[in-house]
Amino acid sequence: MFLAANAAEESTSTFTPFDVFMVIFTVLLVIGLVRLVMSSGKKNVFAIGFTLVALVVFLIADVKMVSGW
Template sequence: MFLAEEAAQAASKFDSFDIFVILFTIVIAIGVVRLLSAAKKNPFAIGFGSISLIVFLIMDVVMVMNWMDKL
């Protein structure tokens, strides 16, 4: 019984929203790279995209640490 409860707790750490967070991080990273490589640079878009990328990367790190029980 104890092992079943422990397995249920481990399974509950992963949420289906985690997949979307990782996908949004990838999309934001692609956007920031494209903004930085563009001929005509938009400083506001580069700043907004960079801050968004930093926030999502921190969120990814916290999410993965929660999966590994490091948090």
């Protein structure tokens, strides 16, 4: 009986409503990065670098988060 309860606990989903916001923020970062790179004139290298770092962090968090669903 204990093993069945343990198996049921392991199969539960770790989905939370906050996960949706994480995915939305990741999409917003991608849109922002595309707009920064595609802008005409002088490019803001600091903003592009900062967005790239934030995007990498959010993508890693998304992959870890989705793997638990």
